[in-house]
Amino acid sequence: MLGYLIEKEFKQIKRDWILPKLIFIFPFIALILLPYAANFDIKDIRVVVVDNDKSSQSNLILNKFRANTSLNINYIEDTYSEAMELIHEDRADMIINIPLGFEKDYIVDKNAKILIAVNTVNGMKGSISAMYAQNIISDFSIEKNSSLQVINSPKMEILPLYAFNKTLNYKFFMVPALMVMILALICGFLPAFNIVGEKEKGNMEQINVTPITKPVFILSKLIPYWIIGAIVMSIGFLVAWLFYGIKPEGSIFTVYIFSFIFTLAISGFGLVLSNYAQTYQQAVFMMFFFIMIMILMSGLYTPFTSMPPWAQTIGSFSPLKYFIDIMRCVYLKGSKFTELLPQLYSLLGFVIVTNTWAILSYRKKN
Amino acid sequence: MKQFFSFAKKEFLHIFRDTWTMMIILVLPVIMMLLFGYAVTTEVRDTNVGILDNSRDEISNRLVDKLDESEYFSVVKSFNNNSEIDEAFRRSEISMAIIIENDFSKKLITKDSPKIQIIADASDPNHAKSLVNYSSGIISQSLMQEAKGNTLSSQINTEIKLLYNPLMKSSYNFVPGVMGFIIIIVCAMMTSISIVRERERGSMELLLVSPVKPIIIILSKVTPYFFISIINILTIFIVSYFVMGVPIRGSFFWVFVLCIVYILVSLSLGILVSTIAKTQLVALVISAIILLMPSMLLSGMMFDISSMPLILQGIAQIMPAKWFISAIRKLMIMGVDVRFVINEFLVLIFMGLVLILISLKKYKNRLE
Numbered sequence: 045m046l047g048y049l050i051e052k053e054f055k056q057i058k059r060d061w062i063l064p065k066l067i068f069i070f071p072f073i074a075l076i077l078l079p080y081a082a083n084f085d086i087k088d089i090r091v092v093v094v095d096n097d098k099s100s101q102s103n104l105i106l107n108k109f110r111a112n113t114s115l116n117i118n119y120i121e122d123t124y125s126e127a128m129e130l131i132h133e134d135r136a137d138m139i140i141n142i143p144l145g146f147e148k149d150y151i152v153d154k155n156a157k158i159l160i161a162v163n164t165v166n167g168m169k170g171s172i173s174a175m176y177a178q179n180i181i182s183d184f185s186i187e188k189n190s191s192l193q194v195i196n197s198p199k200m201e202i203l204p205l206y207a208f209n210k211t212l213n214y215k216f217f218m219v220p221a222l223m224v225m226i227l228a229l230i231c232g233f234l235p236a237f238n239i240v241g242e243k244e245k246g247n248m249e250q251i252n253v254t255p256i257t258k259p260v261f262i263l264s265k266l267i268p269y270w271i272i273g274a275i276v277m278s279i280g281f282l283v284a285w286l287f288y289g290i291k292p293e294g295s296i297f298t299v300y301i302f303s304f305i306f307t308l309a310i311s312g313f314g315l316v317l318s319n320y321a322q323t324y325q326q327a328v329f330m331m332f333f334f335i336m337i338m339i340l341m342s343g344l345y346t347p348f349t350s351m352p353p354w355a356q357t358i359g360s361f362s363p364l365k366y367f368i369d370i371m372r373c374v375y376l377k378g379s380k381f382t383e384l385l386p387q388l389y390s391l392l393g394f395v396i397v398t399n400t401w402a403i404l405s406y407r408k409k410n
Numbered sequence: 411m412k413q414f415f416s417f418a419k420k421e422f423l424h425i426f427r428d429t430w431t432m433m434i435i436l437v438l439p440v441i442m443m444l445l446f447g448y449a450v451t452t453e454v455r456d457t458n459v460g461i462l463d464n465s466r467d468e469i470s471n472r473l474v475d476k477l478d479e480s481e482y483f484s485v486v487k488s489f490n491n492n493s494e495i496d497e498a499f500r501r502s503e504i505s506m507a508i509i510i511e512n513d514f515s516k517k518l519i520t521k522d523s524p525k526i527q528i529i530a531d532a533s534d535p536n537h538a539k540s541l542v543n544y545s546s547g548i549i550s551q552s553l554m555q556e557a558k559g560n561t562l563s564s565q566i567n568t569e570i571k572l573l574y575n576p577l578m579k580s581s582y583n584f585v586p587g588v589m590g591f592i593i594i595i596v597c598a599m600m601t602s603i604s605i606v607r608e609r610e611r612g613s614m615e616l617l618l619v620s621p622v623k624p625i626i627i628i629l630s631k632v633t634p635y636f637f638i639s640i641i642n643i644l645t646i647f648i649v650s651y652f653v654m655g656v657p658i659r660g661s662f663f664w665v666f667v668l669c670i671v672y673i674l675v676s677l678s679l680g681i682l683v684s685t686i687a688k689t690q691l692v693a694l695v696i697s698a699i700i701l702l703m704p705s706m707l708l709s710g711m712m713f714d715i716s717s718m719p720l721i722l723q724g725i726a727q728i729m730p731a732k733w734f735i736s737a738i739r740k741l742m743i744m745g746v747d748v749r750f751v752i753n754e755f756l757v758l759i760f761m762g763l764v765l766i767l768i769s770l771k772k773y774k775n776r777l778e
Contacts, residue, residue: 060691061688061689061692062689062691062692062695063691066695070699074703077722078707080718080719080722081707081708081713081718081722082707082712082713083713083717083718084452084536084713085536085717086714086717087716087717088716088717090716131573132740132744132746132750133750134736134740134750150566155567156566156567157566157567157568157569158566158567158568158569159569159571160568160569160570160571161570161571161572161573162570162571162572162573163573163574163744164572164573164574164575164576164578164582165574165575165582165583165739165743165744166582166583166710166714167575167578167579167580167582167583168452168580168583169714170572170575170578171578174570174572177568177570178568178570181566181568182566182568184566185566201523201524201525201526202525202526202527202528202546202549202550203525203526203527203528204527204528204530204542204546205527205528205529205530206530206532206535206538206542207499207529207530207531207532208499208531208532208533209532209533209535209538210532212532212535212538212539213535214535214536216533217533217534217535233698237691237694241691244610244611244690321430322428323428323431323607324603324607324690324691324694325428325431325600325603325604325607325690326428326430326431328599328603328694329430329431329434329435330430330434332434332595333434333438333441336442336445337441337445340445340446340449340450341445341449345450345712346449346450346451346452347452347454347505347534347537349455349456349457349458349505350451350452350453350454350455350537351448351449351451352448352449352455355448355449358449359449369502372502372533373500373501373502376533377499377500377502377531377533378500379500379501379502380500383497383500383501384501
């Protein structure tokens with residue numbers, strides 16, 4: 045019985061116009077494009093310079109700015125208000141204003157001023173840009189001072205070490221986690237539409253009068269997504285390896301086992317929603333609502349520990365949180381299966397809860 | 411006109427009867443604002459730190475206490491050797507470890523520059539950079555206190571002026587983003603699905619053989635979504651103004667006009683998707699992948715567009731959300747005059763016209 049039902053599911057998927065494309069092409073394209081978009085690196089900050097002093101010192105400091113790769117001096121204006129105009133038009137992000145008498149203040153009075161005005165509508169970009177500019181200026185004055193300075197106070201050496209991602213490559217961080225997101229989107233949304241689709245087409249009535257039991261019915265819906273999940277994951281591995289050169293530090297076997305468990309959890313959740321929804325539109329919006337919360341609170345884009353405690357509590361009900369943690373651990377740190385047992389238990393908990401719920405909420409009678 | 415009203419009423423009934431969808435659509439903007447306002451943040455807080463203190467003397471203890479006291483870190487583990495550190499990282503129990511060399515105080519007094527190593531989990535590079543910055547700041551500051559440090563000779567005071575958003579609130583950035591996103595959901599996704607549903611169920615056939623002009627049918631279909639979007643926009647304004655303290659610095663009139671233009675563009679996108687898609691699933695997939703994901707990722711709502719590779723910047727240019735968000739930021743947050751957003755207005759109007767023309771053409775073909 046189960047075999048026939050699964051065969052039916054696969055035939056339906058194969059005959060659909062968009063599903064095969066979604067399963068095979070979407071992960072591929074998404075994984076190639078998303079890591080470039082989902083990037084908190086700030087580059088190419090557009091700078092406008094207002095140099096009122098036009099002295100050798102101001103020129104030296106501007107050369108420091110020119111040498112920096114994150115900042116581009118795009119415009120040089122005569123007055124601050126002209127520079128402001130460029131900010132209003134969104135053609136520049138930052139103004140560096142060197143006041144008249146900068147050189148004299150710096151050399152004679154040993155105390156000069158520079159004004160940096162940054163557009164901080166995007167607070168994060170603004171603060172990073174300001175930090176870059178400030179670092180350049182303080183490097184400049186440290187270089188100037190180093191010959192004069194006498195150090196008398198005790199000092200120590202602080203040696204920072206960036207473990208697990210020495211080149212600080214943002215893609216190493218995002219690619220494994222984006223694989224989880226893509227898997228969750230495909231294996232969460234498709235089951236959510238599946239049972240609703242049967243309801244809207246009227247197939248459900250026919251299935252309800254057959255002797256198929258509830259667990260068998262739910263299993264027949266679950267197993268195809270399990271297989272689809274494995275396909276999506278394998279495409280993800282290949283793209284990560286061939287396109288980005290990212291291979292798991294730990295064993296690929298560990299990743300596969302966890303991805304099987306995760307797929308069961310998220311597909312089960314999709315089936316639960318599908319049981320409750322009456323129309324496609326309902327299923328779409330319910331799934332969208334939950335998956336958006338789960339993604340944004342999982343630590344995918346921003347660190348989980350940065351959230352306030354109440355948000356962390358809600359976030360710990362997201363299976364994505366655990367699987368993303370696992371993927372990053374195995375890919376970057378080479379964690380072993382036995383070191384990830386707490387995450388394993390949480391995921392298994394989700395599997396049991398969502399799938400039992402899916403079986404119980406499927407009703408043959410109205 | 412009477413036909414139009416009765417058709418629009420029918421569509422309203424469709425929507426109101428579906429309480430679940432209705433609720434989600436009305437609550438979604440508020441939830442998104444809360445999520446972006448409080449949950450999606452990169453600030454460092456209470457990061458788990460492990461310590462390997464080889465000296466365990468007075469000064470090193472004080473250093474560890476200083477770290478633990480700060481709001482950024484909480485010391486959760488103390489290790490006896492390096493291999494324990496490695497394991498704690500692999501179990502993802504800590505995000506940062508600090509190793510203090512032996513005889514720390516003694517070396518400090520004899521000016522032997524004792525070493526402190528900060529190991530940050532650089533899986534997340536930006537977070538790791540902030541962790542290193544904050545912790546080395548705390549460590550050197552507490553050492554300065556121990557030693558009462560000296561001052562530099564010539565110095566440059568950098569005065570930093572934070573334009574428009576001096577408190578660096580993230581809400582200033584995401585409120586326009588949430589608006590752009592919600593309208594795409596309601597206007598493009600819901601509209602296209604509801605039009606395609608009529609076709610899938612066969613009720614579209616019935617409507618088309620009635621004496622009502624097809625254009626009236628489509629107009630009455632999109633009317634309710636137009637009103638829902640306006641309600642959503644007003645909800646966002648109210649929450650952002652009263653709860654999150656986001657100002658409306660420019661003229662509210664133009665902000666509102668801009669929203670209406672953007673809603674119309676999104677509705678025409680929805681109509682276009684509905685003429686292409688044959689089934690609800692296809693309508694959904696198209697609007698989710700081609701409209702929704704780019705509106706979130708490529709609109710400048712979360713990630714900075716100018717830091718992306720050129721090809722993605724190019725794709726971003728054809729997303730209506732990008733132009734809408736850029737204009738609303740300028741009008742609402744920066745409070746500039748409307749002449750600075752003429753470009754955005756023109757692009758949006760042009761997009762709307764093109765979309766309407768294409769869907770009209772497509773629609774006629776389908777009738778024959």
